[in-house]
Amino acid sequence: MLTVGINGYGTIGKRVADAVTQQPDMELAGVAKTRPNFEAQTAVRKDYPLYTAVEERVELFEEAGIGLAGTVSELVEQSDVVVDACPSGIGADNKSMYESLDTPALYQGGEDADLVDTSFNARGNYSAAAGASHVRVVSCNTTGLSRLLTPLQEQYGVEKARVTLVRRGGDPGQTSRGPINDILPNPITVPSHHGPDVNTVFPDLDIDTLGMKVPATLMHLHSVNVTLESSPTAADVRDLLREESRLFLVPESMAIDGAGKLKEFAHDAGRPRGDVWENCVWEESISMEDNDLYLFEAIHQESDVVPENVDAIRAVTETADANESIATTNETLGIGL
Numbered sequence: 576m577l578t579v580g581i582n583g584y585g586t587i588g589k590r591v592a593d594a595v596t597q598q599p600d601m602e603l604a605g606v607a608k609t610r611p612n613f614e615a616q617t618a619v620r621k622d623y624p625l626y627t628a629v630e631e632r633v634e635l636f637e638e639a640g641i642g643l644a645g646t647v648s649e650l651v652e653q654s655d656v657v658v659d660a661c662p663s664g665i666g667a668d669n670k671s672m673y674e675s676l677d678t679p680a681l682y683q684g685g686e687d688a689d690l691v692d693t694s695f696n697a698r699g700n701y702s703a704a705a706g707a708s709h710v711r712v713v714s715c716n717t718t719g720l721s722r723l724l725t726p727l728q729e730q731y732g733v734e735k736a737r738v739t740l741v742r743r744g745g746d747p748g749q750t751s752r753g754p755i756n757d758i759l760p761n762p763i764t765v766p767s768h769h770g771p772d773v774n775t776v777f778p779d780l781d782i783d784t785l786g787m788k789v790p791a792t793l794m795h796l797h798s799v800n801v802t803l804e805s806s807p808t809a810a811d812v813r814d815l816l817r818e819e820s821r822l823f824l825v826p827e828s829m830a831i832d833g834a835g836k837l838k839e840f841a842h843d844a845g846r847p848r849g850d851v852w853e854n855c856v857w858e859e860s861i862s863m864e865d866n867d868l869y870l871f872e873a874i875h876q877e878s879d880v881v882p883e884n885v886d887a888i889r890a891v892t893e894t895a896d897a898n899e900s901i902a903t904t905n906e907t908l909g910i911g912l
């Protein structure tokens with residue numbers, strides 16, 4: 576049984592904590608929070624042992640009537656693996672604590688790639704994390720692109736990928752983010768950081784990316800063009816992508832015309848928090864022009880990295896191979912719409 580601690584219990588951390596409790600080979604040691612906000616209170620309601628991330632704040636939790644199990648270093652000490660889901664840059668500050676307590680750590684996509692031994696995507700490079708001490712689960716967008724590009728590369732070869740990412744301005748809970756009435760080239764410079772980030776998983780892949788930000792909170796949308804090294808039909812590509820467990824091909828018959836209906840569908844399907852762990856590829860959009868593949872896909876930024884974190888725990892501890900881990904994670908979470 577792997578004992579897993581979660582440091583940083585926000586958008587990603589709370590989802591990974593829930594996912595860990597569903598794994599037959601893992602137990603949740605607890606979660607660490609900096610303050611006794613609504614998420615801390617949720618952790619208590621779920622009976623997750625709560626640890627303070629800042630020792631001097633013990634009183635703050637006491638005043639809010641929240642009992643603590645201890646401090647974050649105590650949590651890390653008793654964990655076989657710690658998942659750091661703190662805001663970007665804080666993971667780097669925490670690295671020395673994980674090292675001093677000799678606990679392998681998973682970081683999130685907001686950290687720099689050079690912080691870690693390897694960046695990680697379960698379908699793309701699972702075995703690269705074997706036995707590593709510091710692993711970065713790549714960002715929501717890079718996770719989505721890695722899942723899509725891996726089978727294309729394996730089956731047809733990728734000459735070059737070009738992707739425009741229409742990015743949500745912020746998550747639903749991020750009230751300070753925007754824009755609220757604008758369409759931004761973001762970043763304005765080309766390529767955006769996403770292409771180089773994909774190269775942390777596939778060093779040799781030729782990819783250019785452009786980013787935009789729009790007033791939306793639901794999902795990201797990718798406009799994808801991949802020049803393949805061969806020329807399959809659109810039907811061939813559809814069949815290939817349909818076989819991928821973390822790609823959901825949105826059929827025309829569902830009449831899902833955007834991210835709003837995708838999220839509505841996930842809620843109707845009983846998904847926790849309306850999460851959509853899969854890339855959502857519109858089946859009708861899959862088109863071939865000579866060697867050029869075109870498609871649209873939507874990525875739920877708050878949740879697509881959750882199964883990847885679960886798989887990364889098994890990858891670093893070498894307790895399952897990629898296929899075993901992906902199958903267990905998919906089955907326990909209910910992945911596959």
Ligand code: NAD
Nearest residue numbers: 583584585586587628660661662663683684685715876877
């Ligand atoms: P978040 O702000 O929702 O959650 C971070 C949590 O960490 C908060 O609860 C915060 O209070 C807590 N925290 C702050 N400082 C801390 C500290 N020193 N010790 C312990 N906890 C601390 O952020 P998030 O969206 O969950 O992002 C976390 C990481 O995941 C970032 O690297 C981000 O880039 C990455 N990520 C985010 C998304 C997304 O869309 N939200 C998607 C993929 C990856």
